[in-house]
Amino acid sequence: MADRKADLDAxxxxxxxVEIEPALSDFAGAAVTRLGYLHPRATFNVxxxxxxxxxxxxxxxxxxRDVLHALYRERISDRGEDLRTRxxxxxxxx
Amino acid sequence: xxxxxxxxxxxxxxAILFADDAGGFFRSDGAFLDRYALGALTGSDREFLSANGxxxxxxxxxxxxxxxxxxxxxQAAAGDLAYVILVPxxxxxxxxxxxxxxxxxxxxxxxDWTEETLKAVIAFLDGLKTESIKVEFQGGEPLLxxxxxxxxxxxxxxxxxxxxxxxxxxxxxxxxxxxxxxDAPDTFVSTSIDGNVATHRAQRTITDDKTEExxxxxxxxxxxxxxxxxxxxxxxDVEAPPPAASVLDTYARYGIRSIYLRPINYQGFARKRHxxxxxxxxxxxxxREFVDLMIERNAEGGxxxxxxxxxxxxxxxxxxxxxxxxxxxxxxFLGRDYLVxxxxxxxxxxxxxxxxxxxxxxxxxxxxIFSGLDTSKLDALNxxxxxxxxxDCLHCPYQAFCGxxxxxxxxxxxxxxxxxxxxxxxxxxxxxxxxxFELLYSRDPKVRRSLAIWAGVPDLPYSIAPEHA
Amino acid sequence: MIPxxxxxxxxxxxxxxxxxxxxxxxxxxxxxxxxxxxxxxxxSEFDLAGFPLxxxxxxxxxxxxxxxxxxxxxxxAHRLIRAASPHNTLLVTERCDQLCLMCSQPPKRxxxxxxxxxxxxxxxxxxxxxxxxxxxxxxxxxEDLFRFLLDAIEARPDVRFHILTNGQHFxxxxxxTLASIPHDRVLWGIPLYSHVPARHDExxxxxxxxxxLMRSFAILARAGAAIELRTVVMKPxxxxxxxxxxxxxxxxPFISVWALMQLENIGYGRKNWxxxxxxxxxxxxxxxxxxxxxxxxxxxxxxxxYNFPLCTVPAAYRSLAPRTISDWxxxxxxxCTTCSARGACSGFFEWYPDDRGFSGVAPL
Ligand code: SF4
Ligand code: SF4
Numbered sequence: 001m002a003d004r005k006a007d008l009d010a011x012x013x014x015x016x017x018v019e020i021e022p023a024l025s026d027f028a029g030a031a032v033t034r035l036g037y038l039h040p041r042a043t044f045n046v047x048x049x050x051x052x053x054x055x056x057x058x059x060x061x062x063x064x065r066d067v068l069h070a071l072y073r074e075r076i077s078d079r080g081e082d083l084r085t086r087x088x089x090x091x092x093x094x
Numbered sequence: 095x096x097x098x099x100x101x102x103x104x105x106x107x108x109a110i111l112f113a114d115d116a117g118g119f120f121r122s123d124g125a126f127l128d129r130y131a132l133g134a135l136t137g138s139d140r141e142f143l144s145a146n147g148x149x150x151x152x153x154x155x156x157x158x159x160x161x162x163x164x165x166x167x168x169q170a171a172a173g174d175l176a177y178v179i180l181v182p183x184x185x186x187x188x189x190x191x192x193x194x195x196x197x198x199x200x201x202x203x204x205x206d207w208t209e210e211t212l213k214a215v216i217a218f219l220d221g222l223k224t225e226s227i228k229v230e231f232q233g234g235e236p237l238l239x240x241x242x243x244x245x246x247x248x249x250x251x252x253x254x255x256x257x258x259x260x261x262x263x264x265x266x267x268x269x270x271x272x273x274x275x276x277d278a279p280d281t282f283v284s285t286s287i288d289g290n291v292a293t294h295r296a297q298r299t300i301t302d303d304k305t306e307e308x309x310x311x312x313x314x315x316x317x318x319x320x321x322x323x324x325x326x327x328x329x330x331d332v333e334a335p336p337p338a339a340s341v342l343d344t345y346a347r348y349g350i351r352s353i354y355l356r357p358i359n360y361q362g363f364a365r366k367r368h369x370x371x372x373x374x375x376x377x378x379x380x381x382r383e384f385v386d387l388m389i390e391r392n393a394e395g396g397x398x399x400x401x402x403x404x405x406x407x408x409x410x411x412x413x414x415x416x417x418x419x420x421x422x423x424x425x426x427f428l429g430r431d432y433l434v435x436x437x438x439x440x441x442x443x444x445x446x447x448x449x450x451x452x453x454x455x456x457x458x459x460x461x462x463i464f465s466g467l468d469t470s471k472l473d474a475l476n477x478x479x480x481x482x483x484x485x486d487c488l489h490c491p492y493q494a495f496c497g498x499x500x501x502x503x504x505x506x507x508x509x510x511x512x513x514x515x516x517x518x519x520x521x522x523x524x525x526x527x528x529x530x531f532e533l534l535y536s537r538d539p540k541v542r543r544s545l546a547i548w549a550g551v552p553d554l555p556y557s558i559a560p561e562h563a
Numbered sequence: 564m565i566p567x568x569x570x571x572x573x574x575x576x577x578x579x580x581x582x583x584x585x586x587x588x589x590x591x592x593x594x595x596x597x598x599x600x601x602x603x604x605x606x607s608e609f610d611l612a613g614f615p616l617x618x619x620x621x622x623x624x625x626x627x628x629x630x631x632x633x634x635x636x637x638x639x640a641h642r643l644i645r646a647a648s649p650h651n652t653l654l655v656t657e658r659c660d661q662l663c664l665m666c667s668q669p670p671k672r673x674x675x676x677x678x679x680x681x682x683x684x685x686x687x688x689x690x691x692x693x694x695x696x697x698x699x700x701x702x703x704x705x706e707d708l709f710r711f712l713l714d715a716i717e718a719r720p721d722v723r724f725h726i727l728t729n730g731q732h733f734x735x736x737x738x739x740t741l742a743s744i745p746h747d748r749v750l751w752g753i754p755l756y757s758h759v760p761a762r763h764d765e766x767x768x769x770x771x772x773x774x775x776l777m778r779s780f781a782i783l784a785r786a787g788a789a790i791e792l793r794t795v796v797m798k799p800x801x802x803x804x805x806x807x808x809x810x811x812x813x814x815x816p817f818i819s820v821w822a823l824m825q826l827e828n829i830g831y832g833r834k835n836w837x838x839x840x841x842x843x844x845x846x847x848x849x850x851x852x853x854x855x856x857x858x859x860x861x862x863x864x865x866x867x868x869y870n871f872p873l874c875t876v877p878a879a880y881r882s883l884a885p886r887t888i889s890d891w892x893x894x895x896x897x898x899c900t901t902c903s904a905r906g907a908c909s910g911f912f913e914w915y916p917d918d919r920g921f922s923g924v925a926p927l
Binding site: 145146156158159160161163167412413415552553555560 | 781809817857
């Protein structure tokens, strides 16, 4: 049922754009890759300073949030990678 | 100040849950997420993050050390092999509706350990490094070969400093030898009560005679062994679940307060058919109903209930070192500290692996008792034994509490390196941890009451679940 | 009160003597043992390597296998180790670099190196004893202390130590030594009073003590040392307990136990009693303790209540309150005579002020 509603919504809004803040632009590629398998029925492309979503978008605010969160997650894990690696290596070398 | 990476997930009620790699957690809102993700933390953000254990000044300072300690104590350390599941026979004197693949007819031949197998099993046990062993007998109905059980037990009692035995039995036909076996104080009984009498009959015992036989043996076993040595679990049919209240009443009647709810594990064709019906969502709804009812009952005072796996997940959220359950730990190396040994002498890393191999889906056996463990196959599996570097788990706030179930991934997805987020394991545990955190942040006094009982404290303060505005 | 000293007829010796008091028929009496000869009225007479050792009011059945120290020319003998007691504490020094508001043993300048005697005493100690080391501040003589510990745990694999220290003197360079002490042989009892640095510093009367302590905790954690965190609950720090509990779960997850303690009315504790003593039996006064213990225990860290009479603790928390007051300084009140919980109850310090103490003492 929920899926059918999503399909209807998707028809109503076949494409949407989510703006990428400059601080997040380096992470758009990684975010788009991950979004692709989280939402297999939508497609995601980076164009200039936006991510273009096409296909089964579903609820637009939710999709917008998911895209933003995907960008955030990539930035957070990228920024944290050094701490993470040092921690794991530090503990394993003991 | 350095802030450890925080993973986040929107909650059912519009907040955002944050957690770090060591399992520290809190709830906040979208505005904080924006500040955090874009590197614009305020002074009060920093103060909170530091007090809640998500930050440090310099490597090696106490904040850093405390975090590293918590992180390290969440990594399961697989010890020596000290837990073996033995299947001395595949034959059974029942034919339960959901158990066609893991049993053979009581009169069938060639489904028991041979004398050579028994000797090899004993030689194998003799070679173990551990001083304390736990042996679980499964089947089939293991008590059909109580003679083999006796010989294994006698050997283990001699060989190990401490030895504990569990027999997973349908308690159906018990003669003097069977009673003598389970009467021993180092031996525990694990059985199934499928909810209530009607369901138990429908799913398992079918006839009145056998139903009567089971329940009177259960009474007798409780009387002889006491409730501390008997555990039972219900297998629930998602399409025809018994009413939750009747299940709790039945278990209460037998003094069993910890109930491990499990759905029927469909295999092969049945699995495909059920998958189409969205079994997972229906199971979750049934499960939730049971948990809500337990919470109600626990608030009434008197004897209390717990759902075994929910309590385990709750404890994994709150504490470190909760690695006693082999289905949920990280890393989860296969073939290290426990092993399954089938009726034909073949080793399996888990019981599920044995089942899958049996239905011909894939061969997950890892050697046999005569030629030893197949370490290269184990190594190939174990390359994926941790969730630390999984690209989905890495972004998931539940990573520190969650685990890995390689066999389940293969069973359901046919591969171990597909996106985690689409596996049954991930969906099930996302549901479990969503539930745990929903309860932890609940303001309902009845929920608090149950949480306190499950966490083993007189009262669970709200401060256990920090919020940052 | 059980005596920790005996009157002794001075011995004609120039060196301090550590000896063990043995029964007349002790089959394994060694050259350092004093063997019981007989009672002469209130005086127990022992044979100490040919010299007569005469102890007053020390019946052999009370003192058998005790280890005592006799100093030249002194009329009293120190009972270093009482064989019948689970609480034996050796005083390393009377010096200290803190001046805690509730200190039960206020520091003095004076210091005599007792380690040589302690070394002897440990050698003569009965099997499996648990020996406390305290002060003053034992780690002011850290090198001697370490040497003593390393010797002792090697010489006596059955003996364990509990050391009370303010944690102000551990250095990164101690990690190796500390790590060489097996985790189950030495428990370091270390006080922390608040998560607010300034409040902790005020209570221990030493600026910077909190920060120094945090550094020491990191050092001890790296060395895998066993830690008993000790927090005396008082009026000034009771409101901090819940936040302190959070600090324990985040920064000190490696401790073995968190002990929340009631105040002892002696030393500075007596002088400051009215400002410090918190009547935790009064309505609501126990609430921060309940919440703090619930918090850490839910997270898998052990918490205990030391020196709390059972009837002053809400029923659900009584299992956290073991009998902790050492037998030689412990007593009960009149109310306790009819109490069914007496056998499990800490009771009171000998010097507990009946009129300024708990309002809620009543037999269970
Ligand atoms: S398996 Fe799923 S729920 Fe578990 S840590 Fe990974 S992403 Fe999270
Ligand atoms: S009445 Fe005395 S013995 Fe009884 S609990 Fe209270 S203090 Fe302890």
